[in-house]
Structure formats: structure tokens, C-alpha cells
Amino acid sequence: MTAPDLRSADGLRRLVIATPDQPLRLDGGRALDHVEIAYETWGEMSSRKDNVVIICHALTGDQFVASDNPITGRPAWWPRMVGPGKPIDTDRFFVVATNVLGGCMGSTGPASIRSDGSVWGAEFPHITIADMVRAQIALIDRLGVEDVFLALGGSIGGMQVLQWTVQARNRVFSAIPIASAGRQSAQNIGFYEVGRQAIMADPNWREGAYLAAGRRPDRGLAVARMAAHITYVSEAALKRKFDRRLQDRQSVGFGFDADFQIESYLRHQGQSFVDRFDANSYLYITRAMDYFDLAADHGGVLANAFRGLSTRFCVFSFSSDWHYTPEESRDLVRALNAAGCETSYVSIETDKGHDAFLLEEPNFEAAVTGFVDAAAEARGLPARMPRS
Amino acid sequence: MTASGRPSPGRRADHLAISRHIRPGELVLDVGCGDGQLMELLQQDRGARTRGLEVEQAGVNRCVAKGLAVVQGDADRDLPVYPDDAFDAAILSKTIQEMARPKFVLGELSRIARRVIVSFRNYGHWRVRASLLTSGRIPALGANRAWWSDGARRPCTARDMAELAEELGLSLTAITAASGATGDRRSLTRFNWTAEELVFVLERGERPGALLSAAPEPSQHDP
Numbered sequence: 001m002t003a004p005d006l007r008s009a010d011g012l013r014r015l016v017i018a019t020p021d022q023p024l025r026l027d028g029g030r031a032l033d034h035v036e037i038a039y040e041t042w043g044e045m046s047s048r049k050d051n052v053v054i055i056c057h058a059l060t061g062d063q064f065v066a067s068d069n070p071i072t073g074r075p076a077w078w079p080r081m082v083g084p085g086k087p088i089d090t091d092r093f094f095v096v097a098t099n100v101l102g103g104c105m106g107s108t109g110p111a112s113i114r115s116d117g118s119v120w121g122a123e124f125p126h127i128t129i130a131d132m133v134r135a136q137i138a139l140i141d142r143l144g145v146e147d148v149f150l151a152l153g154g155s156i157g158g159m160q161v162l163q164w165t166v167q168a169r170n171r172v173f174s175a176i177p178i179a180s181a182g183r184q185s186a187q188n189i190g191f192y193e194v195g196r197q198a199i200m201a202d203p204n205w206r207e208g209a210y211l212a213a214g215r216r217p218d219r220g221l222a223v224a225r226m227a228a229h230i231t232y233v234s235e236a237a238l239k240r241k242f243d244r245r246l247q248d249r250q251s252v253g254f255g256f257d258a259d260f261q262i263e264s265y266l267r268h269q270g271q272s273f274v275d276r277f278d279a280n281s282y283l284y285i286t287r288a289m290d291y292f293d294l295a296a297d298h299g300g301v302l303a304n305a306f307r308g309l310s311t312r313f314c315v316f317s318f319s320s321d322w323h324y325t326p327e328e329s330r331d332l333v334r335a336l337n338a339a340g341c342e343t344s345y346v347s348i349e350t351d352k353g354h355d356a357f358l359l360e361e362p363n364f365e366a367a368v369t370g371f372v373d374a375a376a377e378a379r380g381l382p383a384r385m386p387r388s
Numbered sequence: 389m390t391a392s393g394r395p396s397p398g399r400r401a402d403h404l405a406i407s408r409h410i411r412p413g414e415l416v417l418d419v420g421c422g423d424g425q426l427m428e429l430l431q432q433d434r435g436a437r438t439r440g441l442e443v444e445q446a447g448v449n450r451c452v453a454k455g456l457a458v459v460q461g462d463a464d465r466d467l468p469v470y471p472d473d474a475f476d477a478a479i480l481s482k483t484i485q486e487m488a489r490p491k492f493v494l495g496e497l498s499r500i501a502r503r504v505i506v507s508f509r510n511y512g513h514w515r516v517r518a519s520l521l522t523s524g525r526i527p528a529l530g531a532n533r534a535w536w537s538d539g540a541r542r543p544c545t546a547r548d549m550a551e552l553a554e555e556l557g558l559s560l561t562a563i564t565a566a567s568g569a570t571g572d573r574r575s576l577t578r579f580n581w582t583a584e585e586l587v588f589v590l591e592r593g594e595r596p597g598a599l600l601s602a603a604p605e606p607s608q609h610d611p
Contacts, residue, residue, distance in 0.1 A: 303471070314452060330469050333459055337439070338471040340415075344452050345459040349445070363445055370453025378455055 011070035012106035014038045017138035024101075024135060027291075030125035034115065037139045038099040038106025042066050042082065043090035045145070051381055052145050053088055054136065054172075055097040056153030056160035059285055060225075060277055062105035063097040066090065071105065072276045078358065080365065087369040091385060092376070093149065100160075101135040102127045102284040110280035111211060121280060122208025129156070129292045133163040149379055150372060152176035154357040155324060156285070159184075159292050162332075165311045166294065174375040176368065178316040178357045181328035182302045182335060183293040188323065191231055192286040195224030199279045208280050221279040222270030229269045234320035234353035238262060295335075302335035312342040312378075314371040316357070316364065319347060323354035344371065401566040402507040403429050405587045406479055408564060409505050410434045414476035417441065417501060419463045419493070420483035423450040439475070441466070464488045467496035475501035482507050482585075484549075485542045494590075495556050504558065504590045507566075512545030512580040546580035546588075553590045562589040 008014065018024035018035035025031045040063045045052065055065050055078070066082040068075050082088040082095060099107040102124070110124035140148070151164045151172050158180020165172045199205055202220030210216050230238075246252065247264040258264040298304035313336055317329035326347055336343040346367045350356045357364065373384055403426045410416055412435040418427050421440030424447075430436040440458035442448050451458035461469060463480075464487055478501035484490050485508055497504045511526070519527045526543065544552075550560055550573075560573045566585035571578070579586055 312457070330461075330466070334469045334471065337459075337469065337474055340474075342457045343439075343459065344448075344457050345461070346445075346448055346452065347460045363449065367449045367452050370449055374453055374455030 008106075010106070012038045013040060014106055015139055015142055017135055017142060024131070024138070026125055026131045027128040028126045028131075032108065032125065035101065035108045035135060035138075036106070036112075037101065037108070037135050038103075039063050039139060040065070040067065040097055042095040043093050045094040046381075049144070049146060050149060050379060051093045052140070052148050052150075053093040053095045054140070054148050054151040054161075054164065055082065055088070055095060056136075056151065056157035056164070057097065057100065058153070058155040058157045059228075059289070060273065060282075061157070062103065063099045064105075065097040066095065069105070074276070080358075080360065081368065087365055087372060088150075088152070089384060092381065096140060096143070096145070098136050098139055100132045100285065102132065102281060102288065104278035104281040107135075109278070110208065110284055111278045119209075119211045121211065122283075124280065124284060126287060126291075127284060128288050129159045129163050130167065130297075132288065133160050133167050136160070136164070137168050146171065148172045149381070150174045150176065150375065152178065152368075153180075154178035155180055155354065156289050156292075158324075159289065162294055162305075165309055165313075166305050170310050172311050173379055174312045174314070174371070176314050176316065176371065177329075177332070179318055179321050179324045179329075179354055180332070181324050182295060182305075182332045184289050184291075185324075185328065188231075189290045191228060191323075192290060194227050196283050196286060198223035198227070199283060202279075205279065208283075210279070216274070217279045218274040221274045221277065221282060222267075224279075224282060225273040225277075226266040226270040229266060231323040232353060232355045234322065234351055236320060236351035237353055240351070241265075302332070303338035306336055306339035306341050309339065309341050312344075312375060314344040314346065314367070316346050316348065316367070318352065318354065318356040318361075318364075319349045320351050321354040321356065399429060400425070402482060402585050402587060405564045405566050405568065405585075406481060406505055406507055407433055408570075409503075409562060409587065409589050410436050410477060413437070415439070415474075417470070417475045417478040417497075419467075419478060419480050419497065420486075421451065421456075421458060421481075422447045424454050424456040424458065426479065426481055427451070427456050428454065463493050463496075467493065467500065470496075470500045472499055473502065477501050477503040477505055480504070480506045480508075482509070484508055485544065487542070490542060491552060491556065494552060494558075498556060498558055498590065498592045502592060504592075505587060506549065506590065507585065507587045508544070508549060510546045510580065510583050510586045511543040512547060513584050514581050515584075517581075546576060546583070546586055549586075549588055550576055553588065558590040558592055560588055561591050563587070564589075 014036040017037050020033040023031040023033040024035045065078045066076045084091050099105040102109045104111050110120045151161045153161045158177035161175050161177045165175050199217050199220035202217035204215045205217040242262040245261045247258050247261045252259045294305045295302035315329050315333050317326040333345040348364045352359050415437045418440045421442045427438035443462045448458050448460045478497040487493050563579050564570045564587040565583035
């Protein structure tokens with residue numbers, strides 16, 4: 001614990017993980033000489049430091065996995081999975097979650113202030129998933145953590161989990177990539193490009209320098225969120241929740257108001273998103289996802305990324321997920337098998353789409369619990385305390 | 389899979405018969421691994437490293453909770469998930485007769501593993517033949533139930549299985565009955581009469597079909 005722990009007046013907890021003496025070198029060739037990573041922890045590190053769990057958040061998530069966000073007032077985003085007595089039991093594990101590099105919940109990103117006092121904006125260097133994980137590893141190094149018992153996360157969080165196993169080679173005992181992939185698909189690059197174009201087409205974006213101008217590209221960011229949100233749910237779930245039902249009216253209005261409940265819902269999703277997320281962060285993080293291709297980094301063969309790893313994996317996918325499809329998870333499992341890794345794959349039957357990992361899915365939670373408990377036993381950790 | 393009509397509280401006889409063909413430290417794929425009983429046996433008794441494939445969610449979850457590595461998938465469809473020569477041995481324990489595409493599955497397994505171990509119910513057993521001859525009905529092996537409620541989806545005899553192996557260019561290198569009796573390709577005729585459950589060890593390559601064509605009992609199938 002050498003770096004200063006900056007618990008700011010805003011209620012966020014940060015560690016400085018890069019300084020001019022020790023800059024963070026980025027895949028894109030540039031370096032950052034001041035990086036703060038915001039993080040939260042739950043539970044207590046054991047004396048043997050063998051109970052550390054890393055949770056990686058998805059695109060629009062943050063470090064507030066298991067407690068409420070003091071900035072936005074939003075509740076914890078994964079209370080089903082993380083907490084006392086939950087599958088990731090904070091009575092047993094020391095859980096660490098960060099806000100990703102490039103994010104906007106306290107970690108250094110495009111909304112941060114540069115050394116000359118100006119906001120980074122679109123001059124922030126481009127980052128990759130590997131850069132995000134590099135920053136996370138630097139953070140746990142400063143927390144005195146050597147080995148990670150478990151890394152888990154969904155979507156882009158799952159990409160980070162895979163990157164963790166490769167970068168923190170054999171320091172990760174077990175890994176749970178959920179609804180993720182070893183590479184960003186062309187379809188997903190396409191969807192996120194639509195979102196980025198919506199943001200950049202908003203005149204308030206001002207080539208990324210909107211914070212100085214005082215007006216943010218809210219309309220563009222809201223459209224980006226609306227388009228992306230459709231990919232997070234399935235047609236079956238949309239039909240179940242909304243179908244073609246009308247919003248507060250008996251018949252269509254022959255106008256461009258939100259006639260349909262689905263329109264109203266997406267507009268609400270877009271509006272509530274702009275209050276809590278920085279448009280430039282959205283550009284940078286989605287771009288990092290586009291650049292993610294673990295195979296390309298290993299001679300074009302995904303299995304080569306994992307060869308020789310002692311990490312035990314449990315890959316999860318959801319049958320109705322068309323954002324990160326079960327086929328992509330199976331490709332990942334094939335590569336893990338080809339690399340000889342100890343790999344389980346659980347395919348959850350559900351109509352809830354990509355976001356299923358955040359929702360009530362008893363089979364998913366049971367399988368995670370089973371895998372985590374078995375891994376804990378194999379690691380020699382104390383058993384789960386029985387709860388009445 | 390729960391193909392056994394005789395639920396036994398302890399170790400299944402066919403599991404024990406299979407385990408004799410696994411060498412210490414081998415990496416083994418159990419196709420249709422259910423809740424992982426055979427994988428546990430192979431780890432404990434043979435020091436094998438195991439991977440499972442199972443289609444049912446409940447079995448997958450139980451395996452995962454036991455710390456067993458299992459892939460959720462359907463052998464009829466998902467075997468391409470495994471690369472060539474990934475395993476020392478692949479096991480089909482009483483599942484091949486339930487498969488939609490047994491030839492595809494066996495072919496895939498011989499691609500994935502050097503040795504394929506298949507256990508199955510032998511409908512060539514003398515009681516089946518006698519029953520067919522005298523009453524014109526197939527007795528339900530291992531269970532006293534009607535044919536539509538129990539038994540294999542694709543009943544076959546030891547000789548039928550040997551024929552499929554030959555078709556795929558696999559050598560039948562060892563035969564073990566669930567009773568524990570062992571033999572090789574030359575014992576096929578005897579086992580086909582006397583064993584209700586059999587374990588075949590099939591190996592790829594060296595002498596494709598050579599032994600089968602020299603078999604003493606002539607094939608009774610059309611070419």
C-alpha cells in the first residue's frame with residue numbers, strides 16, 4: 001500500500017496507479033503519466049491473501065457492484081450475485097471492483113483534468129481492454145494483492161476477465177467470463193459505430209470539447225443508448241414486456257410521439273443514461289471493445305492465448321443473447337479446450353437476452369455458486385457458512 | 389444420461405468395467421456425463437484428468453458444483469467444440485444407443501481422442517434371441533418394462549457395434565463385459581451371446597477393419 005488512497009469529498013475511493021516516474025504505457029503507443037483508478041471493496045482480505053475476487057463491470061457499469069452509488073444514487077448493480085450469503089459471498093471473499101480506465105465514475109478518462117488544467121476530451125489517448133486490465137493489475141498490486149482467487153464479469157467485463165487470465169498469468173486461480181467473447185464481432189462493432197456516430201453527430205459534441213462549452217451531447221448519447229439497449233434484450237422479452245401495446249393512449253396518434261410502450265421505454269433508458277454517463281467515455285470504451293481480439297494478439301489462434309494456463313474457467317452464455325451469442329462462447333470454450341485448460345461451459349436457457357446475467361436466473365446463480373464453492377475448496381479456502 | 393434401468397446406489401458395473409481401460413494420468417472426455425459419477429470414479433481410482441459433456445442443465449450444475457469440468461452441450465451437435473486429439477480417451481457410457489447420429493458421434497470421438505470406449509446394452513444376448521425366437525418379442529434388458537417405455541432408442545448387438553466401428557476404420561482392441569469378463573476381438577461371438585452389457589475399446593488407425601474381416605462368425609448383414 002504505497003500509493004496514497006484518495007477518498008475524495010465526492011465519496012469516491014481512488015488510488016493513483018501511474019505517475020510521471022511510472023507512467024501507464026498504453027497499447028496505442030502513448031502513455032499516461034497520471035492515472036487514478038476508482039474502486040470499491042467488500043469483505044476482508046484473509047491473512048493468506050488468497051480470497052481476492054475481482055469483478056469487472058460492463059460498458060455502462062461502475063465499481064458499485066454491491067453497494068449504492070453515492071454519486072448517481074443508483075442501487076448496487078449486481079446485488080443478486082455479490083453480498084453476504086450471495087454466490088460471491090462477501091463474508092468469505094475480499095471483493096474488489098474498479099471503474100475501468102476511460103470510465104467516468106472516478107477513474108481517469110476523457111472527462112478528467114490534464115496536468116495543464118484542461119479537460120482531456122477527445123484528446124484522451126485511445127485505450128484497449130488490455131490497458132484497462134493493466135490499470136486494474138496495477139491497482140491490486142498497490143493493494144498488496146498477489147494472487148486473485150476469482151475474476152468474473154459479463155459482456156465487456158468478460159473480455160476483461162479473459163484478459164486478466166492472460167496478463168496476470170497464473171495469478172488468477174479461476175475465471176468466469178459471462179455472455180462474452182474472445183473478440184468483438186463485426187455485428188457489435190457495427191452497432192457501437194451507430195452509437196458513436198449518433199454522439200458525434202450531435203452539434204453539442206464539439207469534437208469532444210463539450211465540457212468546456214458547458215453543454216453536453218445528451219441527444220446523441222441518448223440515441224446511442226437506445227440503439228444499444230435493443231441489443232441487450234431479446235425479441236421474446238420485448239414481446240413479453242411490451243409487444244405492440246400503446247403508451248397511455250387508446251389508438252396510435254399519427255405523429256412522432258411515443259405511441260408505443262417500447263418507444264417510451266427506450267426514450268426513458270436514453271434520458272436516464274445521459275444523467276450518469278459521459279459521452280466521450282462511451283466513445284472510448286466502445287472503441288476499446290471493437291479493438292478486442294485476443295486471437296489476433298496471439299498469432300491469430302485464440303487457443304494460444306490460453307496455452308499453459310492453470311486457471312480453471314467456467315464460461316456462461318444465455319440462449320437468447322444475440323449481442324454476445326452462445327456460438328461465440330462456444331468458440332471460446334473450444335479454444336480453452338484446445339489449450340488444455342480446465343474448462344466448464346454452462347448455457348442458460350432464457351428469453352431475457354444479453355442482460356440475463358443481471359436479472360433473476362436461478363440456474364445461472366446456482367451454477368455460479370457451485371463453481372465458486374468447488375473452486376474455493378480446491379484452493380483450500382474455508383467452506384461457505386451455513387445461513388438460516 | 390440415466391439410461392440404466394437398474395439404479396444402483398454404489399458404483400455402476402459398466403463404470404467399473406470402463407475404468408479398467410483408463411490408464412493413470414490420462415485426459416478423458418466423458419460424453420453424456422450426467423452428474424459426473426464416472427468422472428469422479430476415474431479421478432479417484434485411476435488418477436485420470438476428466439472433462440465432461442452433458443446436455444441437461446441439472447447434470448451440468450451438479451458437475452460444476454463438484455468441481456468437475458463439464459461443457460453443456462449435445463453430443464449429436466456440439467462435439468466439433470473439441471479440437472483434434474485433445475484427449476487420450478473418450479467415453480460413451482450407455483449413451484450411444486440414445487444418439488440421433490451414432491455414427492457421426494463415434495466418428496467425432498475418434499477424431500477427438502485416440503481411444504474411444506463405448507459401453508452399451510447388447511441385444512445379441514441369448515435371452516433376447518431366445519425371446520425373439522420363441523415369443524417374437526424383445527425382452528426389456530435390465531428392466532421389466534414395455535419396449536416403448538424403456539430400453540435403447542437404437543437397440544443393437546455387439547456384432548452391430550463392431551460393424552459400425554469397422555465402418556469408421558476403428559479397431560476393436562478390447563472387450564469387457566459389465567460382469568468383469570474380458571477378451572478381445574476374437575471373443576466377440578462369445579460375448580455377443582453371453583453379455584448383457586459390454587464395453588468396447590476402439591482405436592483409430594493401425595489395422596482398419598482387418599480383424600473384423602477375419603472374424604470367425606460370418607456377417608449376417610447385407611453389405
